[in-house]
Amino acid sequence: MKLFRIAAVCLPAALCLSASVAAAAAEEQVVKIGLSGPLSGANAFAGKDNENGVRLAVDELNARSLKVAGKRLRFELLSEDDQGDPKAGVNVAQKFADAGVRFVLGPYNSGVALPAARVYNDAGIMMSTVGTNPKITESGYKLVFRTVASDAQVGAQVASYAASALKLKTVGVIDDRTAFGQGIAAEFSRQAKAAGMQIAGQEFTTDKASDFAAILTRLKAKKVDAIFFGGYAPQAAPMARQMKALGMNARLLGGDTLCSPEMAKLGGDAVGANVLCAQAGAVLEKQQAGPAFQARYQARFKRQPDVYAAAFYDQTMFIASAMGASNSLDPSVVAAAMRTISYPGVVGSYSYDANGNLKASTVTMYTFKNGALVALSK
Template sequence: MKLKHIAAALALLGAAGVQAQDTVVKIGHSGPLSGAQAFSGKDNENGVRLAVEELNAKPITVAGKKLKFELQSEDDQGDPKAGVAAAQKLIDQGVKYVVGPYNSGVAIPASRAYNDAGVLIASVATNPKLTQQGYKGLFRVNASDSQLGTKMALYAANELKLKTVAVIDDRTAFGQGVAEEFKKQAKAAGMTVAGHEFTTDKAFDFTSILTKLKNKKVEAIFFGGYAPQGAPMARQMKQLGINAKLLGGDTICTAEMGKLGGDAVGENVLCSQGGAILDKAASGPAFKAKFKARFKQEPDVYAAAYYDATMMYAQAMQKTNSLDPQKVGAAISAGAYKGVTGTYSFDEHGDMKQSPVTIFNFKGGQPVPLTTY
């Protein structure tokens, strides 16, 4: 008889143990963790990792249970096909919350798969087409190409007083999008666009297209593309004696640009990046210090936005007392989240209502903020 009582008591204890267990919430990350853009992918992943570690150190409770967050990270190689495969992998693992993809060319096709599976996505991909698809659970946690390209053109016209510019794009969804927006605004601001050349995101020799533009005596070249191409482009401009400035979007606003470009990347290179100046943001310096202490390096372009996106998900889970992505997504759409880089509130397309753009140049190989537009 006693044994039965003991067994029953143990069974009850076992049940209580299950009750007391934490609820696991998987946060997915998709980005280029290998290849030329791996420095960005790993930096972004570390932004998510820092948020996950902080959430687990001070657990939040939803529906009476403590949440334990787990990071599931997939390498999408910055490639559309690999990005859709990575999305499928995360969906199959039961992930309902994703931060990424980083590249517009990956985010546009992958977002279809995520949307069909009822997964929420917070991406920094900038091509306007991403949010024009009409997906309810998709949020762009950054300025779009139209803001990045437009503000860079306005800065070139109003502050640098440039008259003749040219454009090079790498034919990716990002590069093409941001270059077209720059071009449109440059013309509207009264600048002459003397040429539009094309390359790829795998090229390293730009001599022939740069020589063509040198002959047109342009004062600046806007490059729609990424740092692994932007840096050799800056070097070749120097070798060819082209004194024009090299302008670009957020993807060349990175320490990697200075590292790869050496003394060819200085005040002659200017770039636009979504968000206010981190050092001037209220919690910016504290975030930088935390990040550096944890990863032994400075945060790069989007680590803070990826951190903010993860925290935004967690806050919405708490607010709705639910892990249902539909309810969490609706709370994000209707509310506002104050993060490290600013306040995240979204319009009906999932674009940020207000996304300031900061213009940078380079000093000592590092991007240095000049002004917020």
């Protein structure tokens, strides 16, 4: 008899709880945010850093209880490893489409972003990439955004600094045959020639190579003042070591992919004032909201942010802001809003042109001192 009475008392309470949960669910809208990046392999450090930037934004957005069309938004992060490989990146894009993801941060690599952009756009998914190859935003896709400066801007900044500040006359160029490496090397070469520098040699490698002795020896024989490398830190760091071993006094120049603590970690004492790189964006710690972002990131992930964590964080926040401004979760509506409004991010202000490029973007030159990045100019 007691068992019957307990059941009779508990059953209405269970029904009430179930009804309460159902009502809460009806008032909540899940927004799936995808992250496509190299979460394994040599560039996994960058992919994880980008993921952390998005995760921090998602955590903070969920704490704010944002509403669109009367429903509270709950952001959910889905991360996929595209391995920095174009085929894997396309597979990730299709997987996100099948999972109902409407907004994707990434890919990190230009070579992945180029083929993936079409899949995302055709599926009605917004793609926000740090891929710097100019071709990414030249296809007319209305759902594709580049959240940083392009190779044209970064390559031009390195060439300008090399000519005007460093007074270099003769440079060699090496690229890793990736879409990113080829793109930024071509832009540097074009701008270097325009600035009066001579391209003494053009060499090629791969994004898997570790031995650069032969090509460095050829460039050494041409007595170059500097080598511009279009590629990533996992190759640039051993390249710096081998330049030192060969007794080369030439500087090593590069784009944003060299502006990483990973460069100093892998290169050791071969990476110092001899290495210069250009990174899209202002100096994070000098921005009004920069130190606070760094502190939150450190507290959450027990490490300092790398190159693009802040850009991934900012773009995630901008997307949420555009959802509120447009009162919509439709990527095409949100994308249109992002082309008409601006967003004050932690690393700069964001506003986009019709092609999904930033209307204005700061590019900062860096070098290394005691294993840490030091800003030179912007």
